[in-house]
Amino acid sequence: MTMKSIHLKTVFCSVLLSALFLHSCSLEEYNPGAFTNETLATSTEGYETLINQCYFAMERFYYGAADWMSLTEGDTDLWTYKANQSTSYTEWFWFFAGTSPNTTYINNWWNGTYDGIGSCNEAIALGDKPPYATEEERNAKVAEARFMRAVYYFNAVEQFGGVTMLTEPETSLNYSPVRTDPMTIYKEVILPDLRNHGCSPHSSLFDYTILSQDTEELIGRLNLPQRPFLAGHSLGGKTLMHLVLKRPEIVEKAAIIDICPQAYTLDRQTMHRNLSEYILTTPLQNFHRRQEIHRAVREYFSTEEEVQILLKNIRKTPQGYEWKVNAKAIRENLSSLLDWNIPDIRSPYQAEILFIKAGHSDYLPEKITEATRYYFPKARQKTIPEATHRIHVDQPLRLAHTLSDYFLAP
Numbered sequence: 189m190t191m192k193s194i195h196l197k198t199v200f201c202s203v204l205l206s207a208l209f210l211h212s213c214s215l216e217e218y219n220p221g222a223f224t225n226e227t228l229a230t231s232t233e234g235y236e237t238l239i240n241q242c243y244f245a246m247e248r249f250y251y252g253a254a255d256w257m258s259l260t261e262g263d264t265d266l267w268t269y270k271a272n273q274s275t276s277y278t279e280w281f282w283f284f285a286g287t288s289p290n291t292t293y294i295n296n297w298w299n300g301t302y303d304g305i306g307s308c309n310e311a312i313a314l315g316d317k318p319p320y321a322t323e324e325e326r327n328a329k330v331a332e333a334r335f336m337r338a339v340y341y342f343n344a345v346e347q348f349g350g351v352t353m354l355t356e357p358e359t360s361l362n363y364s365p366v367r368t369d370p371m372t373i374y375k376e377v378i379l380p381d382l383r384n385h386g387c388s389p390h391s392s393l394f395d396y397t398i399l400s401q402d403t404e405e406l407i408g409r410l411n412l413p414q415r416p417f418l419a420g421h422s423l424g425g426k427t428l429m430h431l432v433l434k435r436p437e438i439v440e441k442a443a444i445i446d447i448c449p450q451a452y453t454l455d456r457q458t459m460h461r462n463l464s465e466y467i468l469t470t471p472l473q474n475f476h477r478r479q480e481i482h483r484a485v486r487e488y489f490s491t492e493e494e495v496q497i498l499l500k501n502i503r504k505t506p507q508g509y510e511w512k513v514n515a516k517a518i519r520e521n522l523s524s525l526l527d528w529n530i531p532d533i534r535s536p537y538q539a540e541i542l543f544i545k546a547g548h549s550d551y552l553p554e555k556i557t558e559a560t561r562y563y564f565p566k567a568r569q570k571t572i573p574e575a576t577h578r579i580h581v582d583q584p585l586r587l588a589h590t591l592s593d594y595f596l597a598p
């Protein structure tokens with residue numbers, strides 16, 4: 189027997205033994221520390237680390253990150269560069285704004301979104317484990333996870349339309365995910381818009397009585413374990429005021445954001461009439477890119493507030509761009525929406541209520557008015573500086589902290 193044949197036999201035996209050993213190996217994982225999310229959730233401190241994890245993707249891939257900004261603002265007039273400079277910036281934004289769907293930026297954002305959704309699902313599923321002193325504390329934490337999940341899905345649907353909807357922790361790999369219809373996601377995961385806005389149904393019936401009835405119906409259909417905390421901004425704020433004045437028993441606490449119980453000023457009335465007329469007379473089907481719409485809007489309106497109201501009410505469909513709002517119904521009911529009229533009021537709202545003013549906005553006066561005191565004798569007011577009427581965009585963290593401090597205070 190030659191050395192060559194011995195060598196070949198040795199190699200063959202080694203390969204055979206390796207195959208046998210591989211075949212007999214167990215793929216069951218062993219966790220020697222017995223540390224799992226379930227055990228983590230058995231303490232309030234541990235459970236709150238799960239809640240904190242819900243925010244990780246927001247910090248890593250969303251706000252202040254190139255991944256998110258290039259996807260949403262790239263190739264729009266929100267990004268500019270000096271005259272006579274290289275046009276490579278424009279090409280860069282075209283590339284990262286979605287024309288090349290396999291870029292690292294988009295992959296990172298997509299994976300981060302589902303990482304965030306998974307963290308939220310895990311926190312929601314384990315919400316009954318931590319030993320909170322009261323159910324109010326527990327419900328507040330679970331609601332925080334549900335809210336964050338809604339934010340992730342809202343951004344995903346806005347960018348991609350139908351995406352895969354996951355509402356439970358995943359225990360196995362799915363190699364054939366299926367898109368979920370956007371309307372199903374809006375109804376089951378994302379909080380609904382008011383009628384005639386966003387993806388909610390359009391209707392010719394549109395006043396504060398109808399809107400408050402819609403809100404009351406939604407609360408009933410959700411089968412909440414306790415009375416909800418509600419915050420309303422602008423049109424939503426007036427809707428909430430109507431609701432608590434007529435049905436105070438169904439709300440635990442209420443906060444009104446940058447609006448008060450009075451008619452809009454003449455300047456504001458003119459602005460809203462101009463906005464609704466522009467939407468009605470400017471169909472978007474002829475525009476091929478969002479950048480074209482941005483340019484057209486900015487050429488017509490001079491204030492950033494007007495521009496942003498319009499730009500936030502655009503969506504892209506398979507048939508092209510369209511307005512989200514039902515401008516016809518808004519125009520036909522605009523007089524009552526801009527006014528303040530609440531018939532059949534039983535009595536003033538006797539519970540505490542918080543009014544939040546944006547520092548750079550004139551929608552809410554500097555001090556609580558007599559009209560506000562009449563309807564809400566226990567009203568108090570807090571101002572958030574460096575914020576316009578779009579306070580949730582200008583100062584989201586300050587607004588969130590103000591609301592959570594108020595709602596969770598004993």
